[in-house]
Amino acid sequence: MKLYDFSLFPNPRRARIFIAEKALQIPIEQVDALAGANRTPEFLKKNPSGGLPVLELDDGSCLAESVAICRYLEGLHPNPNLMGRDSREQAFIEQWNRRMELELFAVAARFFQNTGAFFKGRVPQVPEYGELQRANVVQRLRRMDAELAGREFVAADRYTIADITALVGIDLFCGYGGQPFPADLANLKRWHQAVSSRPSAKA
Numbered sequence: 001m002k003l004y005d006f007s008l009f010p011n012p013r014r015a016r017i018f019i020a021e022k023a024l025q026i027p028i029e030q031v032d033a034l035a036g037a038n039r040t041p042e043f044l045k046k047n048p049s050g051g052l053p054v055l056e057l058d059d060g061s062c063l064a065e066s067v068a069i070c071r072y073l074e075g076l077h078p079n080p081n082l083m084g085r086d087s088r089e090q091a092f093i094e095q096w097n098r099r100m101e102l103e104l105f106a107v108a109a110r111f112f113q114n115t116g117a118f119f120k121g122r123v124p125q126v127p128e129y130g131e132l133q134r135a136n137v138v139q140r141l142r143r144m145d146a147e148l149a150g151r152e153f154v155a156a157d158r159y160t161i162a163d164i165t166a167l168v169g170i171d172l173f174c175g176y177g178g179q180p181f182p183a184d185l186a187n188l189k190r191w192h193q194a195v196s197s198r199p200s201a202k203a
Contacts, residue, residue, distance in 0.1 A: 006033045009119040010051040014066040017164045020200035087132045096155035096162040105169030107136050112177045145185035
């Protein structure tokens with residue numbers, strides 16, 4: 001197997017963290033998306049959408065979308081378990097991962113795309129829409145702080161893919177997005193410090 005990656009993008013980071021948590025040794029090839037390497041005819045044969053990451057399997061087939069890649073790897077390497085041990089737990093972890101993806105990660109991405117200097121000249125920007133997304137992220141972080149009261153992780157009694165998605169979303173918002181971490185949210189701060197201290201967070 002081989003992972004096609006671009007280290008600056010958040011979705012590949014989700015896959016890298018997942019792989020690191022599994023302690024898997026998968027070769028990684030960087031694809032310079034800024035130079036358009038993900039839009040070449042050769043790469044588009046691997047993923048017609050041009051997105052990253054892409055996992056190329058041993059038979060030459062290619063799997064795109066970070067969560068799909070994680071699900072495939074979870075099936076091959078179920079321990080440590082990151083996506084649920086049975087159908088009930090899988091459903092609840094999926095629920096929370098979707099919430100973190102749709103209500104936090106994706107909203108932070110829309111904020112950054114519409115306000116960040118990185119995207120100027122690359123995509124049409126609507127700063128007013130970006131500011132609305134910024135406010136939505138802050139509101140979601142406050143909800144997350146309340147949800148983390150009395151529990152250590154987002155979706156289960158252990159670290160899961162939902163924690164990975166939330167971590168990458170917050171780091172996108174506060175890192176690339178340049179927004180201050182809401183220091184008054186004690187539960188969120190405790191959780192963020194804990195998951196950021198895991199070795200996989202540096203993957």
